[in-house]
Amino acid sequence: MKLGFNILLGGGLTALVIVGGLLAPWLAPFDPVLDANLMNAELPPDSTFWFGTDSQGRDVYSRILYGAQISLTVGIVSQIINTLIGVALGISAGYWGGWWDDLVNGLTNVMLAIPSLIFALAVMAVLGPGLISLLIALGLTNWSWTCRIARSSTLSLKSQGYVQAAQTLGYGDIRIMMTQILPNIMGPILVMATLGMGAAVLAEAALSFLGLGIQPPYPSWGSMLTDARELIRLAPWAAIFPGLAIFLSVLGFNLLGDGLRDSLDPHMRTRKA
């Protein structure tokens, strides 16, 4: 019951963000960048400007819709990169063992020793701000947990009969990893990727908030908050709504991840019952 609820609400919120982002050009009443008009600055929410306007008179609602595009792109693309790196390294390290495993393990430990936001900050410092830099920074710095999980799952699968049987039947290593191991560890990997998308959205917002991510005037939720911070006393709506957008989309990913985990892990399900 509860499990269905998590997936339903999480999926609903995520779908909302995706639809909002994809249909932004049709749903948004104003252009997020060009429709700046100081005459309209800092207007409270009304029937024209549903979420009010910011310091430059831009419609907050329209900017949030376009901001969803950035958050989704960063969340999904960076997580695809992370998952590919983590799964490839984790499975191969777990399966082959030996010096390769030691190397991957050492690398993972080093990655885990640097807080990922700090790491991303350093990469951003080197590459300079922008969407591509963000994708690289968040895509290269957050694979260590996926790698660990892929590795430990592979280790436990390696001694399972069907993996050993595949070896004795003549399967090659790559084929075994692709057909025997990967399909059986997809569950936890998928959960990690979903939760990771939420984390990436948060990280993007934080970096943009610090002025190191998406640069103005482009409407990232994080950078919208940077602007709004200065005038929070006068126009709190300019701060409340972008934050709410971040919160709800991250909540969506997190609930979806939790729901997936519960439905993939029957052990957890019976415990809840």
Added chain:
Amino acid sequence: MLQFTIRRILQVIPTILVVALLIFVIFSVVPGSFAASLFSDGRTTANPEMIAQLNRELGLDLPLPQRFLNYVMDLAHLDLGTSFRTRQPVLQLINDRMWASLQLAVAAMIFAVVIGVPLGFTAAMRPGSILDSVTMIGAVSGLSMPQFWLGLLLMYLFALQLGWLPSFGYGDGSLRNLILPAITLGVTPLALLARTTRAGVLDVMNADFIRTAHAKGMSESKVVRWHVARNALVLVVTTVGLQFGSMIGQAVVIEKLFAWPGIGSLLVDSVAIRDIPVVQGTILVIVLWFLLINTAVDLIYAAIDPRIKQR
């Protein structure tokens, strides 16, 4: 135990060296030279002679391996270099800021542990109850909350609207200044601790030895005190250690938001002006802190769980 402690501490050293190398490499592949970026502000180009001189001064004209060697040698003498901008020793800059950061991190973690652990524990005692549901919904919300936004809202409410607390600044270390940033920073670890504690306790409660304890004729409260609490503690300790790491990361944003004079805001400011020695030094110190805490956690862990020492 002593041998385990020494071994565990010695194991940290290679990690630090690799991290130092990694940081060094990242900042050595920057397109264009630092000196050039330091002198140009986008409109004028820098005088080549000045660039060359600065490069010489900073040792940036040497080949890369030589530079790394110098870098490590300096590290060994606790010399983190000199700021490009202020020409002050990096170590001194960090030392000036570190204690404020530490204060914030510890306060936030205490807040998280004191509230999160009992909450998770109580929730696990009554799985499926209203308290349990509310705790879990609160936890997932806490984990989804952009902290700086929460901080902004708290600042708006308690500082700007109600005027109960100062909105930002260090205020000479006054406790009143610490409250808002610490709560803001503590929310995520709190949520995570509540969740892991609950999961950990439920896990232990399902273990076979708990059935044994019941078969011995133990009352529920004795089962919890004698067998559940200690075993669940293992997971809590691990989570606290891991959370310290990501909390240091988050602190960067929170310090910036509340204008807290810690190494986090030092890092952000230095990144903005590309003051590379300060950035390198700050990250290295943060990693060092993180590793120290993790080592301490491992030692506590080993003290609780007798199986660890044997490995």
Added chain:
Amino acid sequence: MTEPLLDVRNLDLVLSRRGGNVPILQDISFQIMPGETYGLVGESGSGKSVTSLAIMGLLKKPLKVSGGQVVFQGQDLLKLRPRRMRDLRGDRVAMIFQEPMTALNPLSTVGRQIAEMYVLHQGKSWREARRLAIDALDSVKVPNPERRVGNYPHQMSGGLRQRVVIAMALACDPDLLIADEPTTALDVTVQAEVLRLIKELCAARGTAVLFISHDLGVIASICQRVGVMYAGCLVEENDTVALFSNPRHAYTRGLMGALPRLGSRLTHGRQRLVDIDSVIADRSVLTKTRFITPRGAANGESA
């Protein structure tokens, strides 16, 4: 005849689900006399372990008793208040579980875990309880009990751990010991030692034993009477020699024929093992017939 120590009468047990109850145990009745060792044997899913948990009052949702009585020393355990039941558990009725690996708390010394029994049921101080724990370890023939008392479970072998569990169970001299597959996880030679130990200690103290196992050989070597369980029903009961030399129920006969016997190939040559499914076409009829008591066939019908 003396009063039975444990009298399980018409025990019914169900798995309660939203859609209705699924029967797990149907109409289980058996008696254990003081000092007697009674065996319950059956394949996985026959309900033998659930029976023991029901007696101990350790069933977890969604399992629940839906009928019958468990009379122990004259009182129905199913009607006992939780507090009274708790006092009884461990003190008068003790239990040994299958997995010595997981039955002990890994973060607590074995001495402490045994000592808990004395503190709980005899109100001893921890200090005194620890001394008694050393004696208890000695009584189950753990070498160096003074040293071993401070060991953690992971520092012991499977056989030693199971001895610790036995010491714990027998600490308060219970009247009934329930042993649920206590040697299944052990090697043959260790199993033999542990079985000898249970036999000796219980005989010396006059402890009755409810011994649960899937292994006909183990059951035969330790029990005086045996009940055979199949699909939640007790299908046959007799004393051990009679049961094994003259099994009457089709299922029991099938089970015995399915077992490769040591030495039978030497005397009779290789005989094909009995395939129960080919002997009994319809397994569902098995629970409809039963043979209880050596006094004659009681052809009952299950409810």
Added chain:
Amino acid sequence: MTGTPLLQIDDLHVRFPIAGGGLLGTGRRLLHAVNGLSLTLEKGECLSIVGESGCGKSTTALTVMGLQEPSSGSVSFRGAPFSGPGAPGRMQRAKAVQIVFQDPYASLNPRQTVHASLAAPLRLHGIRSASEIADRVETMLINVGLTADQARRYPHEFSGGQRQRIGIARALILEPEIVVLDEPVSALDVSIRAQIINLLLDLQEKYGLSYLMISHDLSVVEHMSDRVAVMFFGQIVEEGSWQHIFANPVHPYTRRLIAEIPDPDVAIRARDPAAGFTDVPLPQGRSFAMDGSNTPDVFTAPTPSELVEIDPGHRVRLSLRD
């Protein structure tokens, strides 16, 4: 027995490094899992290795399968090297040796249908025709007592016994000459166990298979084996035909193993199984080695000993003559 045996294991040693110890945790000790084991397996026979957990029997099986590298010694198949340099690749091995595992729940890929599990190896080994693959899969399923229409199902739709049948089908699909049976019935209920034992014996006769069985259950071993080797701490302590081992066991450890089996007949007749054994006079000045009276340390080499043939085909481990 003439000519080269089907499978020959010669002075096999397998050592595992055990991490830990030393200040940095890098000190290594070697666990001697298999310590100088020599065995031969003839065409069409069932050779069983029995022993308790940790005696090295499973490691031996894994080495034969090529899943574990020997530290020294060799395995050869029809006289050609089967381990170390010159060993065949996986593809060649696959047609020589296959394995049936103990745990029927872990031995099948939960994400593959029965058909996929059985068809993939055929395809891998060059059979392209879909109809031929379908035929062979169907035949094999019927051979192990399943029906052709069950091929489309996933492992979780089968009972433990049925899964074990599928595992056997997979081991036989490439028509190997040797099948390693690693505790093939230990995880099964008594009634299912009988069915699988019968099936294995039928299949052995039908295909002329050679079995190398690993087991701790002496009743099953007596029922199935032609020859038996008893292992204790990495070494064979007694080896012979099944009649040697069960009618006339000589080594104290073998006797102990047989005596301690809980067997209903033995128990209810209350006879001491050890009493039936007659002592065999040992050669002058020699005693049984590894008799279990003192537990050898697995990290150090045991006292020098050798297998001595006391009867044709019946070997027992005795201490070396001084």
